[in-house]
Amino acid sequence: MIGILSGLTSWSRLRGASDDDWIDRLNHIWTVVLLAIFTVVVSSAQYVGDPIHCWCPAQFTGAYVAYAKQICWISNTYYVPMDNEIPVQITERQDREITYYQWVPIIFLFMALMFKIPNLLWRMLNNGGGLNMDRMITMTADMQICSPNQRDENIRHIAKYMDRWLKANRQYHFNIIVRARQKLSGICCFWFGKREGTYITGFYLLVKLLYVLNIIGQFYLLNAFMSMEYNMYGFEIMKKLAQSEPWSESHRFPRVTLCDFEIRQLQNIQRFTVQCVLPINLFNEKIFIFIWFWLFFIAVLTSINYVNWLYHVLVKQNRAKYVKKYLKLNDEIRSSGDLKLCRKFADEYLRDDGVFVLKIVSKNSSEIVLKDLVLYLWRLYKSDPKTPVIKPTTENHQEEPEDVKEALE
Known part of the structure; x- marks a missing residue:
C-alpha cells in the first residue's frame, strides 16, 4: 500500500x-x-x-x-x-x-x-517476440520534443532496428510442420508464432481478452x-x-x-x-x-x-489499407505496381506483428512520427535485393483498371 x-x-x-x-x-x-x-x-x-x-x-x-x-x-x-x-x-x-x-x-x-x-x-x-517494445515506444514518444535532425536520426535508427527484427524472425527451413503452422497463423491470430509474425499480436489480443x-x-x-x-x-x-x-x-x-x-x-x-x-x-x-x-x-x-x-487484425486487408494510408501521405503510391508492392510490404514484410507495432507507435506518439517511420521502412524494403520489382500494368495511369484507380485514389 x-x-x-x-x-x-x-x-x-x-x-x-x-x-x-x-x-x-x-x-x-x-x-x-x-x-x-x-x-x-x-x-x-x-x-x-x-x-x-x-x-x-x-x-x-x-x-x-x-x-x-x-x-x-x-x-x-x-x-x-x-x-x-x-x-x-x-x-x-x-x-x-x-x-x-x-x-x-x-x-x-x-x-x-x-x-x-x-x-x-x-x-x-511480450519480449518473447524479440522486440523491446517498451524502449522503442518510449523513444518514438520522446521524438516529439527533439530537434529535427535528432528526430530524423532517431527514426532512421528505429527503422533499421525494426528492419533487422522483421528479417530475423523468418523461417529458415520449410517442412510439413512449418507449413501447417503458417496455415494456422494465417487463419487464427492467436497462434503465437514468432517466425510467422503473429506472436506479439496474438499475445496482445489474449491480454485484451483477459481484461474483458x-x-x-x-x-x-x-x-x-x-x-x-x-x-x-x-x-x-x-x-x-x-x-x-x-x-x-x-x-x-x-x-x-x-x-x-x-x-x-x-x-x-x-x-x-x-x-x-x-x-x-x-x-x-x-x-x-x-x-x-x-x-x-x-x-x-x-x-x-x-x-x-479483433476486426483490424482478423481482416487481413486492413494491414495493407493501414500502411497504404501513410505511404500515400508520403506520395509513394503512384502506380498499380506501387500498390501491389505495398500489399507485399504489409503482408510479407511487416505482417501482423509489424503492423501492430506501428499501431502502438501511433497511439503513443504522433501521426507525423509514424508517417516518417513507415517511409523509412518502405525505403529499406525497396532497397533490399530480395524485394521483387513489380511494374505497373500499363504505362498510362488513366488506363488502369477501375479497382486499381479507386485504390490509388
Missing part, C-alpha cells in the same frame, strides 16, 4: 510503460489507483474510527459493552427491517447475515490485483463475496433516480442491524440479541455504487476496444 501511494507522487511511475493503448491503462493503472484510494478510505474508517456501535442491555457494564462491540464486529450481523418481527429460528437469522463489511479492504485489494495481472503477464512475456473477462468476472466475484445480487445493483439505483424515489436505507448496505452472541457464566449459557449501527456502511454504499458504474463503464469501453482490435 505504501508503494502504491508513493507512486502517486511520480507521473512516470504511475503511467508505467507505453507499449499499450489508453484503454489498457484505464484498466491496469487508473482502476488500480482508484481501488487503492477506496482501500485507504475504508481502512481508515475501520481502524481509525469506530465502525460499529451496539445498543446493549442496561445490566451490561463497560467490559460487557466492549465485548459486545467486538464480537458483533468480527462475527456477522444480520438485517431485519424495523417493521418485521425478528425470526425465532436461528437458521433463519443466519440466512440474513451480512458477511462482507469486515473484508471490504481485502476485497478492494484483490480486485486491484486482478486488474493488474493481465498487464503483468504482458510485461513479462476480468471485468465481467468482477461482477460475479463481488456478487459471491457480498452474498447479494450486486450484478443488478446499478440498474436498481437508476430506476430509483428515474422514478424520483426517496433515498431510503438499502437492505444491501443496512446501517442498523442485529447481532446474536452467547455469554458463558459458569455452566450457564445466556444468549443475547443486541441492535447495532454500522456507520461504515455509509461509506460502503456510496463506494460500491460508484464501483458498479465504473466497472460498467470500463466493461463497455474495453469490450468495444477488443472487438475493434
Whole structure:
C-alpha cells in the first residue's frame, strides 16, 4: 500500500510503460489507483474510527459493552427491517447475515490485483517476440520534443532496428510442420508464432481478452463475496433516480442491524440479541455504487476496444489499407505496381506483428512520427535485393483498371 501511494507522487511511475493503448491503462493503472484510494478510505474508517456501535442491555457494564462491540464486529450481523418481527429460528437469522463489511479492504485489494495481472503477464512475456517494445515506444514518444535532425536520426535508427527484427524472425527451413503452422497463423491470430509474425499480436489480443473477462468476472466475484445480487445493483439505483424515489436505507448496505452472541457464566449459557449501527456502511454504499458504474463503464469501453482490435487484425486487408494510408501521405503510391508492392510490404514484410507495432507507435506518439517511420521502412524494403520489382500494368495511369484507380485514389 505504501508503494502504491508513493507512486502517486511520480507521473512516470504511475503511467508505467507505453507499449499499450489508453484503454489498457484505464484498466491496469487508473482502476488500480482508484481501488487503492477506496482501500485507504475504508481502512481508515475501520481502524481509525469506530465502525460499529451496539445498543446493549442496561445490566451490561463497560467490559460487557466492549465485548459486545467486538464480537458483533468480527462475527456477522444480520438485517431485519424495523417493521418485521425478528425470526425465532436461528437458521433463519443466519440466512440474513451480512458477511462482507469486515473484508471490504481485502476485497478492494484483490480486485486491484486482478486488474493488474493481465498487464503483468504482458510485461513479462511480450519480449518473447524479440522486440523491446517498451524502449522503442518510449523513444518514438520522446521524438516529439527533439530537434529535427535528432528526430530524423532517431527514426532512421528505429527503422533499421525494426528492419533487422522483421528479417530475423523468418523461417529458415520449410517442412510439413512449418507449413501447417503458417496455415494456422494465417487463419487464427492467436497462434503465437514468432517466425510467422503473429506472436506479439496474438499475445496482445489474449491480454485484451483477459481484461474483458476480468471485468465481467468482477461482477460475479463481488456478487459471491457480498452474498447479494450486486450484478443488478446499478440498474436498481437508476430506476430509483428515474422514478424520483426517496433515498431510503438499502437492505444491501443496512446501517442498523442485529447481532446474536452467547455469554458463558459458569455452566450457564445466556444468549443475547443486541441492535447495532454500522456507520461504515455509509461509506460502503456510496463506494460500491460508484464501483458498479465504473466497472460498467470500463466493461463497455474495453469490450468495444477488443472487438475493434479483433476486426483490424482478423481482416487481413486492413494491414495493407493501414500502411497504404501513410505511404500515400508520403506520395509513394503512384502506380498499380506501387500498390501491389505495398500489399507485399504489409503482408510479407511487416505482417501482423509489424503492423501492430506501428499501431502502438501511433497511439503513443504522433501521426507525423509514424508517417516518417513507415517511409523509412518502405525505403529499406525497396532497397533490399530480395524485394521483387513489380511494374505497373500499363504505362498510362488513366488506363488502369477501375479497382486499381479507386485504390490509388
